[in-house]
Amino acid sequence: MSGTAAARVTAAVKVYGSGEVEVRALDEVTLGFETGRFTAIMGPSGSGKSTLMHCAAGLDTLTSGQAHIGGTELGSLSDKKLTVLRRERVGFVFQAFNLLPTLTVAENITLPQDLAGSRVDQEWTEALIDVVGLGDRLRHRPSELSGGQQQRVAVARALASRPEVVFADEPTGNLDSRSGEEVLGLLGRAVHEMGRTVVMVTHDPVAAAHADEVVFLADGRLSGRMPQPTAERVLDQLKSYDRAEAAR
Amino acid sequence: MSADSRAGASAGGSARTALRISLASLRTHRRRFAGTFSAVLLGVAFLTGTLVMGDTLRAGFDTLFGNATSGTDAVVRTEGVITTSDDAMGTRGPLRTAASLRAVRGTPGVAAAEPSIEGAGQLVGAGGQPVGGKGPPTTAGNWIHDKELNPYELARGRAPRASGEAVVNEGAAESGKLKIGDVTTLRTPDPVRVKIVGLATFGGESGMGKATFTGLTRADAEKYLMPEPGMAASIRVRAEDGTSQGQLAERLEAALPKGVEAVTGDEAAEENSENVSGQFLTLFTSMLLVFSGIALLVAVFSIHNTFAIVVAQRTRENALLRALGASRRQVLGTTLGEAAAVGAVASAVGLAAGIGMAAGLQALFPAIGFPFPEEVLVIKGLSLLLPLGAGLVVCLGSALLPAVRAGRTAPLAALRETAAEHSRVSRVRAAVGVVLGAAGAGLTVLGAASGSRSVTLTASGAVAVLAAFVVLGPVAAALAVRVAGRPVARLRGTVGALAQRNALRSPKRTAATAGALMIGVAVVTLFTVFASSLKAMMDETVSRNFAGDVAVSTPGFGAGGSGLSPRLAPAVQRLPEVDTALGLGKGVARVNGVGQELTVTDPAALPRVLHLGEVDGSLTGLGAHGMAVSRSEAADHGWRPGSTATLAFTDGTEERFTVRAVYETSELTGDYVITHRAWAPHRTQDTDSLLAVSFEDGVSQAAGEAAVERVAERYGEPDVQTREEYAQSSAAGIDMMLTLVYALLGLAVLIALLGIANTLTLAVYERTRELGLLRSVGQTRGQLRAMVRWESVLVAAFGTAGGLGLGAFLGWALVRATDSRGVSVFSLPPLQLTAVAMAGVLAGLLAGWRPARRAARLDVLRAVAA
Structure with missing residues (x-):
């Protein structure tokens, strides 16, 4: 199983602060994200879902345990190597502020490759632009696009370097339901039609239902997994956590 | 409207609230005001140091002359003094001693009277080198035997008694490595062999500043320093006890022959002191004041910029305040309060630093062989009030417009996602700038073309051109950064392109940031061009006027040397x-x-x-x-x-x-x-x-x-020079002045660089999320640092280019306008100007260093999550 994981964490612990204010955001989490799958991470606020994603993606470092992208252990990498890894092997979609306001749509999409100074795969990029449906907006600035369009550009940017894994942090958090649906549809196509791997943090059961599997976190621990999720089942699961929380 | 009037009703309370918010904001954002703080501090310190040092030096000279001539109650001299435009001190004719001495000695209340012969005489040191003469005068005279009347005091040895004997001041002996018993040459300018028999002090010090003095017998002094025997420059008179200086001068005046006058000793001492401090010091201090003015002007630019940025960044905060019921005046007051607090503290620290600087210089004077009476620093009220006022006015004045803008923030802006860093260049601005620039350039050229009679025309034109540069700055900034950024983008790929786009975001801000450096560079260029033109003019003057094969002249310039x-x-x-x-x-x-x-x-x-x-x-x-x-x-x-x-x-x-x-x-x-x-x-x-x-x-x-x-x-x-050497030696003084001017302008340029660094720091703060995004999608720390540094270089390059252009144009105007004879030569020294350009760009690199480092140290995740 772990051999086919695009990204995984092993016995991951993340502690913020120390002494009385110590917070264990991640507590011995072991989890793999399989290649070619769309995984959603869910959980109540403070459950550690964003921390898990940041550590798995090499944006943050673990207090103990290991994080791998493919066969590379992240803890041993220098800042520079980590940066290059993010640039070449990982894609990101954030909740907001995904694009540089000074660059055009086209320049934003190829930014990671431009930073690397590597050749841009024209065919692949054009195909991506086709898929996200922004062919007529390439010379526009982000401020001239709607929120949904901006997130679609972000998805294209995340996929442009054919990364091993794309991490999306609440990618639909700021969008209306129709735009959100479009972005989620794009992420789904990336996995099922282009063979990419996507890991998405969300608090929205409807968004989570687009994934192949939902992973639930509570209090920094893995608390459950749900293959083939639907919005109703996810919602029920979350409610059960809330009841457990209330009972305690 | 009603909110304003209600706020007015409880003005005290609202002011206190505004102040509390200002102070809280200052505490939170101390870093943002570091640039403003240092700019004001440096300007105020320089101004204070100049004023205190000037007063202290002046007092020192007064004491020096007062001590030295305290025994002289009246001075008798000829009335005729002729001043020319080059020599404000004037030349006074010598006195026929015999008749006047008789009249003086016959006046009641006179205790003693001695003729005083004064002339130029340059000593030759033990190594054959002339002593002194590079500015301070080299003087010679008769050794006055009445101790009270002689400004010099015999410190060692004895007074000259026979022809060929001389007393020299200790300072001259020391720098010429001469001692009692040595025989050397005194150039009056005819070489005279003198044997040193004594060493003298002046007012308790080793000399009158760096001036040298050689005292001869009266007969020798008459022979070498006066047109004929029996003459002297003046007669020094001492009163008997009970006769005041005023009474003495009055009685003498009545007794003296026609064309001869008597003044009190105090008056004479004051005149002497004025001749040194009044001319040299006034020139020196006013020059320093001009340069502190330039430094403060540059400071205005960077302070204004800082506040403009801070206000823009705080739009949502201010809008929230307005939405919660703060009046316009309160929001305006908050910003002005911050400016006042920064200005007051920086000025106070600047005052202390300036006084410290003056004290340091005072301590340094004796160390460089410039004898100076042991004096406490003279700190006048004006020396404190003027810099303090200047610091506050600069700070408040620069913050005024941004504060007004802050007050105008619409409460609704709190709800909008507004980009702080965004401005467009209006067509009106471009049009106004072009018209102003054309008018200014026209006036300047017209004034310059019609020669020295229309300096005011040229000056007002120059001011208009300067204003046009400021107005047109944003227009030019956009254009210049686009042009200059192209090779950078080609050279450094995406990093260069990003740097260029960042500099282009707000042309207004880029222009204001570069404006400070532009003024600094413009003044440097102006002086460089003016000096180079003067040199070229001297060169041309010599080649046009000098028909001979060699010229012989004495080294040094000014009052030194003896011809x-x-x-x-x-x-x-x-x-x-x-x-x-x-x-x-x-x-x-x-x-x-x-x-x-x-x-x-x-x-x-x-x-x-x-x-x-x-x-x-x-x-x-x-x-x-x-x-x-x-x-x-x-x-x-x-x-x-x-x-x-x-x-x-x-x-x-x-x-x-x-x-x-x-x-x-x-x-x-x-x-x-x-x-x-x-x-x-x-x-x-x-x-x-x-x-x-x-x-x-x-x-x-x-x-x-x-x-x-x-x-x-x-x-x-004396120097025997070919035509070329003669031309160059006449220009030697210019290079010296230029070096001094460069050193003084360093301060203004430093303030400008602090301004660039500060703007970049603010920009980095403002772009935190963007930088985080760049880092998360794969920009290395090195690339990020390079991006910030290149932006700094682009801004500096724009400022430097503008400054070079402006300075060269104004330099041309100055050369033409000060030319009364139509003989001026305009020369652009390519080497120096290239050096100035390179220094400007290098300075930009330097200014970007710290902001770049700080940006690279950003925690990626925090930035993204912010």
């Missing part, structure tokens, strides 16, 4: 290699009531060594009452050959002179030429200031030079 021996010219003339050796001496006279410098020489020989251009009339046979004048003077007075004018001399005599010739070029010749015979009755100490020599046909330059040098050796070894 050339008048016997040098005849001695050189006797050489077989020499065709003509002509000495040019200087005299003064009041021509039709206006003090003028005269050139005393042999007019008939003049055309053989100097080019005079077209000459009307004849230069031969001018005699005792003929003169030659320049074309421009002749035109001013309406003279033609045959016209007459009255010349009044320092000895009180007036004579009618006839214009015999009018010549064209006057740069080396001067405006008035008279013969030795005409000058002889009125002369003081005989010296030539220039010896122009032309060789016989067939004599090589080397052979001629060697021959002249051999003769010059016997007359104090």
Whole structure:
């Protein structure tokens, strides 16, 4: 199983602060994200879902345990190597502020490759632009696009370097339901039609239902997994956590 | 409206709230105001230091002269003093001692009276080098035996008794490595052998500043320093106990012959002190004040910029305040309160730093061999109030517009996602700028073209051009960054392109940031161009006017040195290699009531060594009452050959002179030429200031030079120079001044760089999320640092380019406007200007260093999550 994981964490612990204010955001989490799958991470606020994603993606470092992208252990990498890894092997979609306001749509999409100074795969990029449906907006600035369009550009940017894994942090958090649906549809196509791997943090059961599997976190621990999720089942699961929380 | 009036009702409470918010915001964002703080601090410190140092020096000189002349109750001297435009101190004619001394000694209340002979005399040190003379005067006189009347005090050895004996001041002895018993040469300017028999102090110090003094016997002093025996510069008088200085002067005045006056000792001391402190110090301090003004002007730019950015970044905060019921005035007050707090603290620290600087300099003076009376620092109220006021006004004035803008924030802006860093360049701005610039340039060119009579025209044009540069800044910034950024983008790929786009985001901000550097660079360029043009002009003057083969002149400039021996010219003339050796001496006279410098020489020989251009009339046979004048003077007075004018001399005599010739070029010749015979009755100490020599046909330059040098050796070894060397040596003083100016402008440039660094720091703060995004999608720390540094370089390059252009244009205008004779030369020194350009760009790199490092140290995740 772990051999086919695009990204995984092993016995991951993340502690913020120390002494009385110590917070264990991640507590011995072991989890793999399989290649070619769309995984959603869910959980109540403070459950550690964003921390898990940041550590798995090499944006943050673990207090103990290991994080791998493919066969590379992240803890041993220098800042520079980590940066290059993010640039070449990982894609990101954030909740907001995904694009540089000074660059055009086209320049934003190829930014990671431009930073690397590597050749841009024209065919692949054009195909991506086709898929996200922004062919007529390439010379526009982000401020001239709607929120949904901006997130679609972000998805294209995340996929442009054919990364091993794309991490999306609440990618639909700021969008209306129709735009959100479009972005989620794009992420789904990336996995099922282009063979990419996507890991998405969300608090929205409807968004989570687009994934192949939902992973639930509570209090920094893995608390459950749900293959083939639907919005109703996810919602029920979350409610059960809330009841457990209330009972305690 | 109603909110404003209600706020007015509880003005005290609202002001307190505004102040509390200002202080809280200052505490939170201390870093943002670091640039403002340092700019004000530096400006205020420099201003304070200048004022305190100036007052302290002035007081020091006053004490020095007061101590030295405290025993002199009255000074008797001739009335006639002639000042010229070059010499405000003036020349006073010598006194016939015998008659006046008799009158003085016969006056009741006089305890003692001694003649005082003063002239120029340069000592030669033990190593054969002249002592002093690079600015401060080299003086010689008679050693006055009455201790009270002699400003110098014998410290060691004895007074001169026999001819050839001399007392020198300790400072001169030390720098010339001379000691009692040594025999050396005193150039008066004729070399005189003197044996040092004593060392003297002045007012308790080793000398009067760096001036040197040699005291001779009265007979020697009369012989070498006065036109004839029995003369002196003045008579020093001491009163008997019970007679006041005023009474003494009054009684003397009544007893003295016509044309001779008496002033009190205090007055004379004040005049002397004024001659040193009043002229040198006033010039020096006003120059320093001008440069602190420039530094503060530059500070205005960077402070204004800081506040503009801070207000823009705080739009949502201010809008929230407004939405919650804060009045416009309260929001405005909050920003002004911050400015006032920063200004007050920075000014206070600046005051302390300035006083510390002055104290440090004071301590440094004795260390560099400049004797100075042990004095406490003189700190006048004005020296504190002026810098403090300047600091506050600069700070508040710069923050005023941004504060007004803050007050105008609409409450709704709290709800909008507004980009702080965004501005467009309006067409109106471009149009206003172009019109202003064209008008300014037009005025400047018009003023410059019509010469010195329209300096005000040029100056107002220059101010308009400066204003146009400020107005057009944003327009030009966008264009310049686009052009300059292209090679950067090509060179550094995405990093370069990002840097360029960042600099382009807000052309207004880029222009304001670069504006500070632009002014600094413009002033540097202005001085560089002006100095280079002056040098070129001197060079051209020499090549246009000097027809001889070598020139002999004394080294140094200003009051130092003692001129050339008048016997040098005849001695050189006797050489077989020499065709003509002509000495040019200087005299003064009041021509039709206006003090003028005269050139005393042999007019008939003049055309053989100097080019005079077209000459009307004849230069031969001018005699005792003929003169030659320049074309421009002749035109001013309406003279033609045959016209007459009255010349009044320092000895009180007036004579009618006839214009015999009018010549064209006057740069080396001067405006008035008279013969030795005409000058002889009125002369003081005989010296030539220039010896122009032309060789016989067939004599090589080397052979001629060697021959002249051999003769010059016997007359104090003055410099024998070829034309080129002569031209260069006349420009040596300019280089010295330029170095000083550069050092002083360093402060303004430093403040400008702090401004750039500060703006970048603010920008980094503002772009935190963006930088986080860049880092998360794969920008390395190195790339991020490079991006910030390149932005800094682009901004600096824009400022430098603007400054070079502005400075060169204003330099051209200054050269033309100060040219009254139409002989100016405009020269752009390519080497220096390239150096200035490179320094500007390098400075940009330096200014970007810290902000770049700080940006690279950003925690990626925090930035993204922010």
